Amino acid sequence: MTTTSETTTPDRSWIADITMTELERNPYQAYERLRQEAPLAFVPVLGSYVASTADICREIATSPDFEAVITPAGGRTFGHPAIIGVNGDIHSDLRGMVEPQLQPVEVDRWVDDLVRPIARRYLEAFEADGHADIVTQFAEPVSVRSLGDLLGLQDVSSDKLRQWFGQLSRSFTNAAMTEDGEFVNPDGFVEGDVARAEIQAAVDPLIDKWIEEPAETAISHWLHDGMPPGKTRDRQYIYPTIYVYLLGAMQEPGHGIASTLVGLFSEPEQMEEVVDDPTLIPRAISEGMRWTSPIWSATARISKVPVTIAGVDLPANTPVILSYGSANHDTGVYDAPTRYDIKRPPLPHLAFGAGNHACAGIYYANHVMRIALEELFEAIPNLERNTSTDIEFWGWGFRGPTSLPVDWEV
Template identity: 35%
Template sequence: MSGSLDALTGENLFRDPYPVYARLRREAPVSLFQETGEWFVTRWSDCQTIGVKDALFGPSDSSGRPEARVMGMPNVLSMSGPEHACLRQGIDENLSAEKVNGYIERLARPIVNRFIKSIRERGAADLTTELFEPISVRIIGDFVGFTEVDVDTLTRWFHSLNGGLQRPNDPDAWAACERARNEIDDVMRPIVERVTSKPDHSLTSHVVHGGMAEGKVRGFDEIMPTMRVIVLGGLQEPGHGAANATFGLLQDPAQAVALTVDPAGLAQRAYDEGLRWIAPIGVTPRLAREEFELAGTVIPKGASVAIVLASANRDESRFEDADRFVLDRPRKQHASFGYRPHFCSGHYLSRSIGKIALEEAFSSLPNLRLDPDREVVSKGWRFRGVMNLPAVWDA
């Protein structure tokens, strides 16, 4: 056990958490991560146990967690009970499968095609930074109400918030996070004022008004912690999910060819497997309201617990050959969207954006393949993605 705990360091996790998680699942499936003071739960079955026991392992409202410092409190991830359910009414208003199916084509496909057109004739690009991230932030940015904010700024915002979460003791990372927080607040304030008096179809408007009694609205200070959660998770997940899936596909030319031949039929399966293989959001926090024994280890009352979604998705007892991206893997639910009642509100929108992005990329970029002369870079553990995905195609 000591060897596995020795490997559990922030540096190892940030570089590549998956070998660390594999050792923990084998040797110490419930382990205290000393650097953050949280108990890591790494096996599929144990993550399920914690995830469904919401009364016993509720959302963490600790002001000491990095999420509290970056997002502010209370936010949608820290709430429970009627207060959480009321807020989720506003967030979820326009995110059901039925609602998404009604607007996704006109929202997403023109944006996807515009960014593909901007790189198609070059025959080479970093598919993360020049295609999938811009697609993701533009679509979600417009959906939230950031229609006047440019792509570069939106991208910098989510990277900066991410840096504050993953490297809270790095002065440069925290300074960038603070700048992003202040800029987001400055942009959001007039948007909130506008939609308070004149509601529209943006997500911000739904958060201000949704679930509230007649004549009541949520104010700026009340919604901003939750809006920061949405900005970070929403802006980055569809883009990194698509990049992760594309990297998995391009590592195996036969799988890439299969998607090229049938993009409409296989793109959703590819995106979902990418979410399992590299979970964009790797950890979800909980708080132990009572002492609880799990996998032979006692988690103390009041302890901070991390459900390691990324590890659950690679658990060998759940997924055969779990470390490989497998396009035709038998369908099984993965853990990347978390557990109810905190199951990700935007899961269907994310999956729909990812499907369209993969469909169009593999349809429009002939003989798409990894660039042999440039390095693919992946990093992170609370949030992880293929940060640089250099590729070439026949222009």
């Protein structure tokens, strides 16, 4: 009898079978397996390496051997230079342009006066009805109206802003790639192009005005701040960053509000505690952001030099998509991560990213979500989920519930 010694290579062929549709419906199953078997892996349908655990996402996001890169579909949607995909001086200039309005002391000065009346207005429109879809009637409108007014887009309706983020979002995450590195579905970018054309048609006249007459709006500040007298930043230079705002910053606080509510509905006792004690809302939001991270898998880095990460050799110029939504379900960090639980140890999560490209709007977004939920529970403390339908979440790049029907006694 002879024995042969075999070295078995784990079968990773399943990774090639992952589809975009599966990821958009529910990325958690595929990513759970990625975290276990191949936490840094090339995923063919995405045409990119993917980091899925907390440690690897954090390591890459903060490593000097990596810099930012926009995903191919993101770059196709936004154009250059978008703040999320640039480095060096341009990145410093763009961060220097957006950050002054987003500093905590600055946000504290106006956020309550900005967001609270908006939240009340939307609540007043339906609070006597006894039923509503929280996503479309409250979470999204409050999110877009608050940021729209901050940017100076008071004349653009909330429905138009919601339409734009939807178009940009689907275009940005139209990520499927062929083996040859081509987009599988190039037509999927058309609606993003349509949105951009509409945005420019609406914003160009405002920019014309603000060049002549600076105003207290974020976009006016972006044109003027830090520029020599008489000069403004070129509009084509700031448009990609305007699109970043009109997608992520418009959509994600709404996702965060809705996901936090779905999480709370799954734990009725915790829901009751939070409704009764609004000081718990920030903790509820933090857990909601971990549980279903709104920016689930939309940012990337690229290696500047050959590096070895988690045993995987990456040549220079290798893009890696950071799946923060997966990292926030890493069982190495969180017990029973699929459960929404405001009582879990308040460990840091990666919903806002890490490193020098971490979200610039963390403080603002957290306050928008907090004020929205404070006003919702104040006006409708007897909120109940309508259980006649299941709640559907959608999205791989950006993720949240597509609708959230609720009822209450009036």
